[in-house]
Amino acid sequence: MPKYDRNFTDELRERLSIVDVVGRRVPLVKKGQNYWGCCPFHNEKTPSFSVNEDKGFYHCFGCGEHGDIISFVMKSENVDFKTAITELANQAGLKMPDYKPKPAAQVAREESYYQIMNAAAEIYQKLLYEQVGAHALEYVRGRGFSDEMIKHYRIGYAPKNNVIANKFINVKQDNLMATGMCRHGDYGMYDFFRDKLMFPIFNARGQIVAFSGRSLDGSEPKYINTTDTELFHKRKTIFGFNFARDAIHRANRSIVVEGQIDAIQMQCNGFPETVAPLGTALTEDHISMLCKANRNIVFCFDGDAAGQKAAARACDIVMPFLRDASDVRFAFVTGGKDPDEVLKTGGAVAMQKIIDNATGLADFLWNIANAGFNVSTPGGRTQAEKFIRQKTDKITDTSLRNEYEQEYKQRIFNQWHKWKKQSQNIPRIEMPGVDEITKNTVIFIVNKYPEIAERYGDFLATLKIDFDANAPEISMDMKSAEKYIVSLKLQKYMARLQSEKKDLTAQLLGGADVGEQIAVVDAKISDVHQKLDTLISME
Numbered sequence: 001m002p003k004y005d006r007n008f009t010d011e012l013r014e015r016l017s018i019v020d021v022v023g024r025r026v027p028l029v030k031k032g033q034n035y036w037g038c039c040p041f042h043n044e045k046t047p048s049f050s051v052n053e054d055k056g057f058y059h060c061f062g063c064g065e066h067g068d069i070i071s072f073v074m075k076s077e078n079v080d081f082k083t084a085i086t087e088l089a090n091q092a093g094l095k096m097p098d099y100k101p102k103p104a105a106q107v108a109r110e111e112s113y114y115q116i117m118n119a120a121a122e123i124y125q126k127l128l129y130e131q132v133g134a135h136a137l138e139y140v141r142g143r144g145f146s147d148e149m150i151k152h153y154r155i156g157y158a159p160k161n162n163v164i165a166n167k168f169i170n171v172k173q174d175n176l177m178a179t180g181m182c183r184h185g186d187y188g189m190y191d192f193f194r195d196k197l198m199f200p201i202f203n204a205r206g207q208i209v210a211f212s213g214r215s216l217d218g219s220e221p222k223y224i225n226t227t228d229t230e231l232f233h234k235r236k237t238i239f240g241f242n243f244a245r246d247a248i249h250r251a252n253r254s255i256v257v258e259g260q261i262d263a264i265q266m267q268c269n270g271f272p273e274t275v276a277p278l279g280t281a282l283t284e285d286h287i288s289m290l291c292k293a294n295r296n297i298v299f300c301f302d303g304d305a306a307g308q309k310a311a312a313r314a315c316d317i318v319m320p321f322l323r324d325a326s327d328v329r330f331a332f333v334t335g336g337k338d339p340d341e342v343l344k345t346g347g348a349v350a351m352q353k354i355i356d357n358a359t360g361l362a363d364f365l366w367n368i369a370n371a372g373f374n375v376s377t378p379g380g381r382t383q384a385e386k387f388i389r390q391k392t393d394k395i396t397d398t399s400l401r402n403e404y405e406q407e408y409k410q411r412i413f414n415q416w417h418k419w420k421k422q423s424q425n426i427p428r429i430e431m432p433g434v435d436e437i438t439k440n441t442v443i444f445i446v447n448k449y450p451e452i453a454e455r456y457g458d459f460l461a462t463l464k465i466d467f468d469a470n471a472p473e474i475s476m477d478m479k480s481a482e483k484y485i486v487s488l489k490l491q492k493y494m495a496r497l498q499s500e501k502k503d504l505t506a507q508l509l510g511g512a513d514v515g516e517q518i519a520v521v522d523a524k525i526s527d528v529h530q531k532l533d534t535l536i537s538m539e
């Protein structure tokens with residue numbers, strides 16, 4: 001057996017949720033602390049197979065099978081350790097290592113990186129309270145940061161001159177450069193961050209892996225981050241996560257906001273479960289991390305077009321991570337404000353209101369489809385249906401995917417095909433029977449030309465026809481189809497008038513004074529005759 005790097009299997013266990021891994025094969029339902037499903041290792045009808053997300057293991061109370069993500073893949077797919085690891089690495093988006101323990105040199109190198117980052121934070125923190133950082137301190141206080149918050153988040157100031165390059169003059173230059181804190185120029189090393197308000201970025205273990213610097217002179221971009229390094233991968237790092245982790249557990253949800261200042265203000269003003277991506281769009285890695293902590297997420301975006309777009313993207317990414325116990329919602333901060341401003345003007349109460357009004361995922365997706373396509377036309381509805389289908393197809397939990405599909409099928413029927421619904425609900429008036437040929441022709445027309453169905457929906461709804469039935473293909477262009485429906489409508493109307501006339505005539509014979517009413521019906525009949533003639537002679 002080859003030597004497998006313990007760090008790598010640990011990383012897999014850290015990156016992948018056992019609920020996701022098992023959930024791909026076994027539908028799981030959350031009950032209490034655990035997820036439950038029918039055991040894939042023995043035959044059973046009532047679930048006795050439990051999965052514990054926090055501890056990362058599964059256990060079957062029926063047959064005693066027990067293990068983690070790796071043993072699950074090995075046993076359920078009957079593959080060896082290496083194949084299982086490779087598959088899991090794929091799921092986690094990790095490259096397979098060459099199965100060697102981390103060399104001592106690398107461990108030492110990483111240790112040196114963390115030391116550099118920590119020392120840099122200390123320097124910046126100190127400078128914020130010196131003369132050189134006065135404008136930065138004024139700015140950050142102006143944004144509502146207390147000294148306590150500044151200390152807690154280790155906010156600092158990077159001056160215009162080289163402080164990091166000078167301080168670490170004796171450190172191996174390669175290491176310093178590898179942290180992204182310094183670069184090489186014509187005159188030697190220089191600091192990457194200059195005249196910036198500095199926010200350290202922590203990994204989940206609370207070690208500083210990067211910095212985010214905010215410009216203080218109004219220059220763009222507003223924020224620059226450390227470029228990706230061995231320690232720091234922007235796509236895989238969530239700002240504030242190290243501070244929020246326990247709170248997410250307690251609150252049984254996370255809140256995702258767009259900016260890091262928003263995240264800090266939220267954390268300090270009643271929403272400690274808040275995090276933010278790092279000035280970049282949300283990635284699968286971000287969602288994966290959050291879902292590992294908790295599957296209930298409230299995305300809180302700006303109400304503008306960009307915010308809507310970001311929300312749509314989040315909706316897309318979150319799909320594969322949904323479980324039946326997930327509650328994913330979308331909140332929008334309107335009026336051109338961001339959460340920071342809401343908290344300042346309305347306090348936690350105003351923010352709570354926005355969070356409480358968040359739209360659930362199913363409704364949100366439905367809203368995007370309705371806003372993005374012209375659902376009053378058959379073409380638009382087709383596109384919208386396709387769009388919804390693409391999203392729900394991404395749900396990996398089979399039973400949940402079915403639930404979503406049913407839900408949207410209902411909505412499409414009830415809201416987009418109102419006439420079909422009418423046809424189901426209105427009491428059927430006993431009209432002179434529709435013969436088989438007419439029935440098949442109408443069904444064919446309705447399915448082939450939905451526009452016509454929409455236009456004459458009120459009439460079609462009165463026919464005793466099951467429009468979802470299959471009808472043989474006929475050759476009929478749209479114009480003839482419409483003529484057919486109109487003439488059918490007129491004929492039905494005529495039949496009704498005639499039966500009305502018959503009733504009246506019977507009354508007349510019985511001595512009733514209904515001559516005038518008969519004349520009215522006669523006029524209507526002659527009018528319908530004329531219309532039918534015109535219709536038939538129409539090219």
Ligand SMILES: [Zn+2]
Binds near residue numbers: 039
């Ligand atoms: Zn079992």
